Amino acid sequence: MASATLQKELECSICLSLYTDPVTLRCGHNFCRVCIDQVLNTQHGAGGYSCPECRTEFLRRPGLQRNITLCNIVKDFLSILPHHQEEVTGICCTYCIHSPVPAVKSCLHCEASLCDDHLRVHSKGPEHVLTDPSTSLENRKCPVHKKILEYYCTEDTTCICVTCRLDGEHRGHRVEMLDEASEKKKKKLRDVLQKLTTKREKTEEKVQDLDEFKRRCQEKASGEGKRVKAFFVDIRRRLEDLEKRVLTEIARQEMEVLLSLCTLVHKQEIKKDELSRKMKDIEELCNMTDPLTVLQEPDTGDFCDPEEWGGDGDTGGHDGGDEDTGGHDMTHDVDVDVITGMLDEGISDLTAYLQTISPAKPEDIRPQPPIPAPLDLPMSGAECGVDHVIVRTEDVGKEVMTSRDGDTYGEGPADILLDINTANNCIHISDDLKTATWTRKTQNHAETSERFQYYNQVMSSSRFTSGRHYWDVEVSRLGLWIVGMCYPSIDRRRDQSLIGYNSKSWGLCGGGVYNNQNSVIHVSEAIQLPHQISSDGIRICLDYEAGKLSFYELCDPIRHLHTFTTTFTGPLHAVLCVYDGALNISRGSRRSGRSSS
Secondary structure (H helix, E strand, O other), rough: HHHHHHHOOOOOOOOEEEEEEEEEEOOOEEEEHHHHHHHHHHHHHOEEEEEEEEOOOOOOOOOOOOOOOHEEEHHHHHHHHHHHHHOOOOOOOOOOOOOOOEEEEOOOOEEEOHHHHHHHHHOOOOOOEEEOOOOHHHHHEEOOOEEEEEEOOOOOEEEEEEHHHHHOOOOOEEEEEEHHHHHHHHHHHHHHHHHHHHHHHHHHHHHHHHHHHHHHHHHHHHHHHHHHHHHHOOOOOHHHHHHHHHHHHHHHHHHHHHHHHHHHHHHHHHHHHHHHHHHHHHHHHHHOEEEEEEEEHHHHHHOOOOOOOOOOOOOOOOOOHHHHHOOOOOOOOOOHHHHHHHHHOOOOOHHHHHHHHHOOOOOOOOOOOOOOOOOOOOOOOOOOOOOOOOOOOOOOOOEEOOOOOEEEOOOOOOOEEOOHHHHHOOOOEEEOOOOOEEEEOOOOOOOOOOOOOOOOEEEEEEOOOOOOEOOOOOOOOEEEEEEEEEEEOOOOOHHOOOOOOOEEEEEEEEEEHHHOOEEEOOOOEEOOOOOOOOEEEEEEEEOOOOOOOEEEEEEOOOOEEEEOOOOOOOOOOEEEEOOOOOOEEOOOOOOOOOOOO
């Protein structure tokens, strides 16, 4: 061993131990300072001195030079020696008392551990049995006879000495030599080891199978989790769509009732005026003193009892029938009564109900137009008057308008004029083409393909294909109005022609019939504004290239209401819808670009 060889090189030849304060003679050999001093002391008076190693003679006592390098080497060796000995055997030579030296053998007879040097001089007698270094040498002897254990009793499964076998309690037992018994036991242990190895391999396979099963379970759980999540996302989407449809249906039915009631109110106002006129005529007759004049007037039978002309249903004693009150068939693709009933009793059946509704398509979730059909406002009695919600186009000069995102609108085009060829027959257009007024008297406009047939709407004759423009609209807090923009290809005859309830128009609606709740609408999707419009002025701003259509309330300060963002694909016209009132358009302005009429 390298450590043993190094240790031998570091041993003093006098004490056979590691150097202690090593010194060097002139011949080059090294010794412990104490050891060489003792040797030189014994040579004093013998006529000379000599080196104990090479016998080199010196006439005088040689000087001792300390070997610093060798001293450091010994210190380093001693610092690592205990750890190295522990790694090798952990047992030191019993006879090396000056410094620990690893033992290479242990003698069972002497109960001592020996290093290489002491092993050379150890007795070679047969009774001195040598084994690998051990600290429990007494365990290798019979506790009774103190002899070395040499046999193994197979009947008592214990190690015995020769005396136990011949004269002791194991006499006559079947015994084996220790080596033979050890080999047999090792063979059995190898067989057991093979079986255990096989079992361990099978156990490892089971562990791998369980890991694979665990992975599959995790994947399945993850997939189920995603499926359930997607299911509930779909339910939430269906609920949101259903909420929109139910609320829109409620709003639509409310609008039908309100508009029908509005019609009835107008009818009753007409009857009221007629009754007041007849009452005034009768009172005048009653106050006359000339009997001839009284008698020459038409017979009193002409002044019919109010109950005879008009009836209860016409005087406001209205029973909620379908025709007058909008009490129409409540059946729709979304049954409001069914939904509200389910909400009252919980949502256990709501999921099943959702399955009966076809998957929501864009056209399915769009609100129905708040005005399902054009209002039938027949004349009754005297000639109808005109209510006020006016549209005028007045010059705003060089006023500058700055939008909320910093865009500036400068001087604009000529006044916006209304196109009478597009006006519904229930709309009166002023001579200056700047005011649109709803009227109960049919205007008998010429039949044209451009005219709105279904709703009380009118377009501007001006159109915009580029640039930035703005104009103002004077609105009424009564009635119903919608203002916005549209493509010239908008439908003119069917119920899809209402402003905002198609892909070809954008609108802002409001008025007293809405309880002053305003909203913006496009493709039948309504967005209710968070606040009411309190003023009578609306400003509309168009940035054609940027694809922006904005609405502002003309209050102090001016307030932004909403901005539509899209890509315009054709010329745009201003468009108005008015019921029970009139609208007034003011001139607009622009920053750049051009407008064409």
